[in-house]
Amino acid sequence: MNQEIKNKLRVATVWLGGCSGCHMSFLDLDERLIELADKIQIVYSPIADVKEFPADVDVTLVEGAVTNVENEEMAHIVRTHSKYVVSFGDCATTGNVTAMRNRFPNEELLDRAYKELADICYSIPNDNTLIAQLCQQAIPLHHLIRVDAFLHGCPPTPDEIWFAINELLEGRIPIFKTQFLRYG
Amino acid sequence: MAIKTLTIDGDQYSAQEGETILTVMRQHNIPIPTLCHLEGLSTVGACRLCVVQVEGIPKLLPACTTRVEEGMVIHTATDKLKKYRRMIIALLASEGNHVCAVCVANNHCELQELAYQVGLVRVRYPYLFPKKSLDATHKEYVMDRNRCVLCTRCVRVCDEVEGAHVWDVAGRGINCEIVTGLDDAWGKTETCTSCGKCVMVCPTGALFEKGVTVAEMEKQKGFLKYIITARQKKEWVSFTDGQ
Ligand code: SF4
Ligand code: SF4
Ligand code: SF4
Ligand code: FES
Numbered sequence: 001m002n003q004e005i006k007n008k009l010r011v012a013t014v015w016l017g018g019c020s021g022c023h024m025s026f027l028d029l030d031e032r033l034i035e036l037a038d039k040i041q042i043v044y045s046p047i048a049d050v051k052e053f054p055a056d057v058d059v060t061l062v063e064g065a066v067t068n069v070e071n072e073e074m075a076h077i078v079r080t081h082s083k084y085v086v087s088f089g090d091c092a093t094t095g096n097v098t099a100m101r102n103r104f105p106n107e108e109l110l111d112r113a114y115k116e117l118a119d120i121c122y123s124i125p126n127d128n129t130l131i132a133q134l135c136q137q138a139i140p141l142h143h144l145i146r147v148d149a150f151l152h153g154c155p156p157t158p159d160e161i162w163f164a165i166n167e168l169l170e171g172r173i174p175i176f177k178t179q180f181l182r183y184g
Numbered sequence: 185m186a187i188k189t190l191t192i193d194g195d196q197y198s199a200q201e202g203e204t205i206l207t208v209m210r211q212h213n214i215p216i217p218t219l220c221h222l223e224g225l226s227t228v229g230a231c232r233l234c235v236v237q238v239e240g241i242p243k244l245l246p247a248c249t250t251r252v253e254e255g256m257v258i259h260t261a262t263d264k265l266k267k268y269r270r271m272i273i274a275l276l277a278s279e280g281n282h283v284c285a286v287c288v289a290n291n292h293c294e295l296q297e298l299a300y301q302v303g304l305v306r307v308r309y310p311y312l313f314p315k316k317s318l319d320a321t322h323k324e325y326v327m328d329r330n331r332c333v334l335c336t337r338c339v340r341v342c343d344e345v346e347g348a349h350v351w352d353v354a355g356r357g358i359n360c361e362i363v364t365g366l367d368d369a370w371g372k373t374e375t376c377t378s379c380g381k382c383v384m385v386c387p388t389g390a391l392f393e394k395g396v397t398v399a400e401m402e403k404q405k406g407f408l409k410y411i412i413t414a415r416q417k418k419e420w421v422s423f424t425d426g427q
Binding site for chain 2: 087093094097103137140142143147150182
């Protein structure tokens with residue numbers, strides 16, 4: 001590995017119970033992505049073909065609430081292997097839209113999704129290796145693991161993401177209190 | 185009327201006897217967050233956001249209900265107070281169902297604005313995700329209890345300004361709710377004049393007009409100052425003057 005890659009910030013992005021909107025907003029950095037490519041190395045992400053979460057990640061951006069057992073496992077892996085964990089968007093920070101299911105029992109939800117609204121195959125998948133089992137409730141990431149910074153918004157704007165990444169590149173924990181603290 | 189002198193955050197002020205600490209602070213543009221208080225309505229001191237510390241008094245006092253006294257030494261923005269205010273907003277956020285991204289009041293909401301003011305970066309308390317009802321039986325307005333923060337502004341404006349007294353507070357503790365009539369459907373109550381005052385004073389997306397969608401419900405609170413000054417002083421101020 002050459003020196004140049006070694007000096008780059010190792011960044012991962014993870015997609016838990018969210019709509020992928022936060023990742024779309026990340027891609028909306030557009031031409032700034034090229035600039036970013038010189039400074040960071042994406043070591044794991046739903047938009048990169050990497051199978052396993054690597055060790056020694058500097059920063060992980062986590063989109064989405066923790067809503068199923070797979071999310072729970074992933075969250076623990078992320079925490080173990082990342083120096084900084086950032087809640088990326090409102091679903092990770094508050095539960096947001098993902099947590100709107102919490103007022104309904106899981107059986108009712110599954111019935112609704114897989115039976116009432118189905119056009120074909122009116123049955124609930126019972127193979128947990130295919131579909132991860134739902135947790136009792138969808139919860140914000142920091143209610144399960146320690147989180148170092150919070151990037152708000154549904155989704156965070158490219159400018160907010162840009163600010164956060166640059167702060168992290170400077171070795172600072174981004175503080176959104178004044179500038180970018182917002183919900184929705 | 186006697187004049188009282190007092191100290192607020194190290195500076196000296198004078199106030200009329202009978203004025204509240206909040207009135208003096210507002211007169212001198214000293215910032216303090218408030219939620220249940222609304223100029224023109226009676227004061228209930230329910231939300232506790234405006235609590236201040238008065239030297240010599242062990243408990244915290246709400247600025248909106250506490251009257252000035254000679255020689256009071258008041259602190260309004262200590263770390264402890266800021267922490268308590270953040271806790272109050274966090275508790276309000278966790279005991280309702282607030283999903284700003286899909287709320288009619290998004291970007292026009294006093295609760296959101298307060299969350300930013302107090303620096304609520306995240307909520308540490310478990311969210312309760314309560315089962316709350318939504319009443320869409322009124323022909324023009326909707327009450328969504330998922331977003332209600334129990335400030336009782338709607339109760340007071342309907343009773344004190346409109347004179348209809350459609351709203352009331354029912355239940356206790358965590359089961360406390362704002363209801364219409366004797367917990368009837370809003371559309372069934374015979375007392376509602378459909379004036380819309382409750383909708384306009386509601387700080388959140390709990391009360392809104394039918395037909396609005398995400399982020400479209402802007403509240404015009406200016407009407408209250410207009411009505412009150414017209415009634416009390418027989419003066420007709422501009423509608424946009426209030427707030
Ligand atoms: S009422 Fe305010 S805080 Fe609650 S969801 Fe709506 S915009 Fe957000
Ligand atoms: S619309 Fe007017 S009369 Fe009806 S409940 Fe609201 S404030 Fe009261
Ligand atoms: S409906 Fe609105 S005005 Fe009435 S108590 Fe709830 S938040 Fe306050
Ligand atoms: S504004 Fe003073 S207690 Fe609510």
